[in-house]
Amino acid sequence: MPESRSRRRPMPPARPADPARAAALEVLRLVRTEDAYTNLVLPSVVAKHGLDTRDAGFATELAAGTIRRQGTYDAILAACIDRPLRRVEFGILDILRLGCHQLLAMRVPAHAAISSTVDLAHAKAGPGAAGFVNAVLRSVGRRDLEEWVAEVAPSPEGPRNARMDHLAIKHSHPRWVVDLLDVAAPDDDLDALLAANNVPPKVTLVARPGRAEVTELPGTPTPYSPYGVVLEGGDPARIPAVAEGRAGVQDEGSQLVAHALATAPLEGSDELWVDLCAGPGGKTALLAALAAQRGARVVAIEQHQHRARLVRKAVGTDAPGVLGVLTADGTQPPLAAGTADRVLVDAPCTGLGALRRRPEARWRRSPEDLLTLVLLQRRLLAGALDLVRPGGVVLYATCSPVRAETGDVVSATLARGSGVRLEDVRPLLPGVTDDDGPTPGTAQLWPHRHGTDAMFLALLRRTTGNAATG
Template identity: 45%
Template sequence: MSQPQPARRIALDVIMAVRDSDAYANLLLPVRLGRAKLSEADAGLATELTYGTLRMQGYYDRVIAMAANRSTDKIDPAVLDVLRLACHQLLSMRVAQHAAVDESVELAKTVGSNSAVGFVNGVLRTITRTDTDTWRERVMAEAGSGEEALAFEYSHPLWVTRAFRQVLVAEGREAELESALAADNVAPRVSIAALPHESTVDELDAYPAAFSPVGVILDHGDPLNLAAIREGRARVQDEGSQLAALSLSRARPIRAGEQWLDLCAGPGGKAALLAAEARAGGAILTANELVPARAELVRKALAVFPSPPEVWELDGTEVGALYPASFDRILVDAPCTGLGALRRRPEARWRKQPSDVAGLGNLQAKLLASAIAALKPGGLLAYVTCSPHAAETKAIVTSVLRRAVDIERMDTPAVLQSIVKEPLDLPDATHVQLWPHRHGTDGMFIQLLSKAQVEWVTG
């Protein structure tokens, strides 16, 4: 029996682990590729197969259901994974049909019975008899609305599509919905942050980032080939995350002795950038991360500094009560659905549910209220999420500020425009919502807040 090509075998293994064990593709795939020691071309193929299949899973499931004449929930999960992987090759890649079908049949032999192998062969032969455009037309014909058609075509859950549309309508940019969905299906380029006073943009062999004054873009190659990355003086970090941290550190001049807090610091990317900024200005950063394993990642990220910032492992919702009015600047990078990073974590769109938004909203509000309590009068706070969903962004700020009479929204766009190298395309608002399709960053939400010289009011 011939063996499946290694790149396809690795892609299938990762896809199955994502489904079976809630594994994260962006964490597991590099490990599998490192063990396999594939050529650069084969590693690239495995990467495209894995991420592409996970991104377009919803669309491929509709094609498979039509070709198999049965619902996908009636198909053995491992066999369905093989079919999804084959669909990506047949419908979205320039792979010869016979190669895609033959290799998929070989994969089916490793996970299914003889009847399953025959089933896979039959379904894929049916798919190959119809061209890509016709399959698209058939899928679109099942949509009950234009909004649902976009959800089908760009392989997003309908609730996510509607959430994006709601935010874009509020921005007066509803026409951008299709572009926003399409951008989630394009692999992001590697963004790197040069930690100020530890490394420089010029030192990094890459293109300057569009907006971040400390950022570069690596178009190809392994970031670990850069000495500054290996030594921790620069970090792989999305440009949107860089701007979120810089909006707090550069909102106004730093006074020596300022106390800063990163309330939800794991895994440590923004904390490292804030630590570099604080060190340059004579401020003192404290990082907090409740989960011990993530706290260790924060310590590792901060180890580059001669005197690394202290890392607490406290419940962020209790920090305000434990350390009232203690910090001059606080970053609340709140846990969220991550809907702004779907291009980077393709499986997230299928894992998250509308109920997750409500559950996280309660935590986000508590963290923000705690941070406000921990903020000194006259202090600055940045509330940040990697999600454009209104219930995780504007709604949280509004709900908490109803009780925080001493807190004001700052003109966040004005602050950010004063920091970036090129003007950002931003609607008129007090907050900033970055978008992959508009800015080339993850979908970061940033709202700067300032505390007046009065006490926090409860009740």
Template identity: 45%
Template sequence: MSDERRGRGAGERPPGDGRRGERQRPQARERSAGHRSEQRPSERARRTDPTRLAAYTAMREIAEGAYANLALPKLLRDKRISGRDAGFATELVYGATRLSGLYDAVIASAAGRPVDKIDANVLDTLRLGAHQLLGMRVPSHAAVDETVALARQVNGAGAAGFVNAVMRRISEREPEEWTDLVTEGVSDPVERLALRTSHPVWIAKALRAALIGHGAAGPTDVEESLTALLESDNAPAKVSLVARPGLSSLDELEDAGAERSGLSPVGATLPDGDPGAIAAIRDGRAAVQDEGSQLLVLALAAAETQGAAAEHERWLDLCAGPGGKAGLLAALAIERRIPFVANEISEHRADLVWQTLAAARAEAVERDTSLKVRHGDGRDLGEVEHGGFSRVLVDAPCTGLGALRRRPEARWRRGPDDVAALAGLQRELLSSGIEATAAGGLVGYATCSPHLNETRFVVSDILKRRDDVELVDARPHFVDASGRELPALGEGPYVQLWPHVHGTDAMFFALLRKR
């Protein structure tokens, strides 16, 4: 299940700090954010600037298991780093992390030794330096000098000499030259593309299979589609907002500087600024949420129920933590005066759901509607009252391969074994969701991964085991802000969204009806 609680600048490049231009005339450029031009050479020789130091500290925390979207904002707040400097640090950390696979190959070539022979702390320093040289608009001399200063400060004088030699070697070639150099000996085209785009090979192959399996790429354009998909994982994701119906409005978000989404009827995007500064978001009446997540919740709410389920509407979010989809689903339910239950197995995440639904809970009281947050295992709900729920969302825990652009460290932490480990849980949760559904009711199965073993294969296995459910074509319920059905959703009846096609996370959605 993807983390919907996103802050500003998830990999967002600061204004004016795009791809590097002509390195041969660095004196004609302004110094990048985070490089203190007022420092004397002797000062730079001793210490680097606070922005790069914060980036390094975040890299070390990520290496120890922290999440970039949680660790970095806290560091920036603690160090009182904001504005362009905060954007510079964010791009440093996100870029150096997501592209570390490619950068490690470059560093190994420039250093003349495998990266596993380089101290992990020094390697993080070199990754930050490599990203400044190869992925950001930082003059070569500034990138080299500041990285050496950082190494001297955090790795020691001996390491600084090594870093200086490697950085100067990296600065001798353009980014494209380095990419060609480190991939020239890789014969397999998918493996070569995986290295070029800095993805583990197993992920590249799994995404290739998903593109074919979901009908998003034919035999003649699969490599082109795969390239576009992998490149989209390395592009900073926009900051998407949702106005929770009945609690906030798109007009309110527009007044706060957001722009209406053309994709989601309840969505907006924030070109710049801190979403936490928007009153509706602080109050929980609106939230930061990917448009793909918005669309699948709207689809579940829009599809028609039948029989007993239609007569007595009750909604359930079976895996609600940390509360993003639950927030939108609850708002829709309360607006219609429909009882809503959010279930979460983790006590901590259940607390997050409770906090996320604060505004919805207050509105439920005003409308005399039931809203509950339940802490328990979604696989064991016990006896369900009133014959079951009319709509159940099963947003199953998954590998998160569809949200790699938002979570730069995720691609390096997951492995093929994770897919197998989650398979049983996903099937159990979907079965439990069906059990909790009233006759004629709907179950929406969702993952933020397009992996076939987490999507189509899970649903098809359940359909083989049970004769009390049937698939419903979900595609007609995915409509844009103008009410038009979204294109390129796949062959159906499933829906698969893609970052390189729709601009959303790669969300999968299947709609099932209880007979």
């Protein structure tokens, strides 16, 4: 007869959840339920759980890496669970993903990865969930990542659809994103690009000219930007120039956007620069420093109040070169037409060029977002061209290599009317090679080629005729 309930030995008390793993789970929950950004929510979660430097680093890699590789792990978990993943409670699925990342992509011994994740499940969801997580992760641990990809992904040697499906699972990208990047990427670069999107970027600092010197900053000088260094380690906030707002954290590609606008040849007045989509303010701060060195001033325009506050924080209250930060719609800038000398349009986009930095973006965006964004990008570029004076320049940039957001926006603008000329932006990018954009004269940076976000740049000059309108 089965042993009676009263005579069964009680289960041993569960061990408490490891704080670093509990913090990583909280980050996954906030990203999933509150549309939080991984890099923005991590500091507060780390502080809440009281993690030291070592545990904070572990939690950061565990949370960001799990989100990055979610697509691959879900395909593996689907092969290990006897019901559809949609029927697994979200919180349990997050715990399983964390376990997968420890087993398959981190230097955590298998027994520690499984036992600590089971403890986490027990603490957060009870003994039943712990048993389920234990069984599933033991199945996952029977193969390494390469073996699992070979098991669950279609063969890469098949027809195009199968190859694209293989890459989507291997590199953990939604299939629609793989298709768009396949069109955008240089020949035979797709695999390398997708792989680069899964490598966490190193921290890059920018010394704002006139306020800080590159030699003040620890690290290795960036290969292209004259203002940057790659930080080898440590907390950027502890660097005096960063703490004082004279330097900041900024991707090298973003630095090059500001550099290209500031160094574009210009005849006549050079007094008013406008950053039309300024949030969160990194490019504004660099532009303001460059403008101050030649007696110009920058007006920053940002539609959303919370992002406008970030711009004000980034540029500081007493930074030279800043005329003002306006909360306004960049498609209808509150400045007189034809008055600006230089205008930056760092347009809102899918962000598919910054997937290594914002791992959640690949899961948060959808194909339906693209049309809405493209229409907005065209209106912003038209607004910038109306704002700039004849002879002045507009730098159009996106942190996306998707053709619809890059070359197609530029081509559509040029086709709408006279008064605008596309100029070659590539000579303004010092030392950069292999950067040909989709439209002649434009530039496209790549994480796998240049070590930057996939920034697109196009330089347009307003001629004496009428500018194109939206």
